[in-house]
Amino acid sequence: MATLSHCLPSITSQHRRLFFRFKHRPIQCSAAAERQALFNRIAPVYDNLNDLFSLGNHRIWKRMAVSWSGAKEGDNVLDLCCGSGDLAFLLSEKVGPNGQVTALDFSKEQLQIAASRQRMRFKPCYKNIKWVEGNAVDLPFSDSYFDGITIGYGLRNVLDRPKTMEEMCRVLKKGSKVSVLDFNKSTHPIAISFQDWVIDNVIVPVASGYGLGSEYEYLKNSIKEYLTGDELEKIALEAGFSTAKHYEFSGGLMGNLVATR
Numbered sequence: 402m403a404t405l406s407h408c409l410p411s412i413t414s415q416h417r418r419l420f421f422r423f424k425h426r427p428i429q430c431s432a433a434a435e436r437q438a439l440f441n442r443i444a445p446v447y448d449n450l451n452d453l454f455s456l457g458n459h460r461i462w463k464r465m466a467v468s469w470s471g472a473k474e475g476d477n478v479l480d481l482c483c484g485s486g487d488l489a490f491l492l493s494e495k496v497g498p499n500g501q502v503t504a505l506d507f508s509k510e511q512l513q514i515a516a517s518r519q520r521m522r523f524k525p526c527y528k529n530i531k532w533v534e535g536n537a538v539d540l541p542f543s544d545s546y547f548d549g550i551t552i553g554y555g556l557r558n559v560l561d562r563p564k565t566m567e568e569m570c571r572v573l574k575k576g577s578k579v580s581v582l583d584f585n586k587s588t589h590p591i592a593i594s595f596q597d598w599v600i601d602n603v604i605v606p607v608a609s610g611y612g613l614g615s616e617y618e619y620l621k622n623s624i625k626e627y628l629t630g631d632e633l634e635k636i637a638l639e640a641g642f643s644t645a646k647h648y649e650f651s652g653g654l655m656g657n658l659v660a661t662r
């Protein structure tokens with residue numbers, strides 16, 4: 402059984418207590434383990450490259466996603482596939498000291514960075530964040546537990562998206578929302594060509610300079626294999642959500658699914 406505390410020699414006991422034990426199944430499937438390893442490898446440069454490649458725009462997109470989740474003061478919310486914690490920190494400010502944020506990811510390196518950011522940029526409300534090492538397809542939470550969920554650039558990367566949708570529906574209270582932010586799998590030829598051109602000619606060459614060329618090649622392929630807005634709405638309804646609406650923005654490059662349990 403893996404506990405994150407074994408892998409975190411540099412964090413304080415206060416922060417170590419913030420991690421739950423990962424009681425659920427360890428990652429056994431080799432495809433999932435490869436993906437986990439990829440996100441561990443990019444963790445040290447992940448935040449800086451997001452700022453650089455999106456010209457800071459990812460911060461705006463993440464604020465929009467939090468707003469779409471309907472999270473409010475005092476809520477108990479989940480940020481799934483939290484990575485280095487951007488959405489969790491925004492949720493923390495939104496729900497305030499009387500609320501609670503649980504932020505889950507399967508990458509130890511990303512969680513380690515999230516915890517160190519929590520220490521360094523300390524705001525009183527950040528005490529309300531708990532970091533959890535776990536798998537999005539098998540959530541360690543009881544039914545109807547959360548008032549809202551965000552998942553930013555996460556659903557595209559999980560191997561079993563319908564199961565992840567079902568899990569999110571299961572742990573949400575009735576009437577509460579999930580906000581799923583990601584690249585939009587556009588059907589417009591100009592948006593597709595622009596996205597491909599930027600990734601091939603800017604993102605992959607720059608990332609190659611950090612030894613991460615293949616990791617960012619994966620990003621391009623994962624967008625191609627992702628779901629369109631219509632397909633996302635369909636899997637949300639099939640998973641048990643009562644309504645589902647996908648919004649496109651930033652010239653059709655990004656998309657956000659909002660589904661209500």
Ligand SMILES: C/C(=C\Cc1cc(O)c2ccccc2c1O)CCC[C@H](C)CCC[C@H](C)CCCC(C)C
Pocket residue numbers: 443447450451454455456458459554557558595596599600604616617619620623651654
């Ligand atoms: C925060 C963003 C992406 C996170 C992200 C998601 C993934 O699945 C990855 C997989 C593998 C490697 C890295 C990632 C990853 O970083 C969104 C913004 C960051 C993008 C890298 C920037 C995308 C640029 C657009 C194609 C065009 C930008 C136009 C902008 C308005 C200037």
Ligand SMILES: C[S@@+](CC[C@H](N)C(=O)[O-])C[C@H]1O[C@@H](n2cnc3c(N)ncnc32)[C@H](O)[C@@H]1O
Pocket residue numbers: 436437440441481482483484485486487488505506507508511535536537538552553554555558559560
């Ligand atoms: C592109 S990052 C997004 C991080 C963060 N949400 C953000 O917007 O910056 C995708 C994250 O999903 C996590 N992830 C992918 N598949 C997962 C799974 N099955 N269970 C838990 N986390 C997963 C990765 O470890 C990675 O941190």
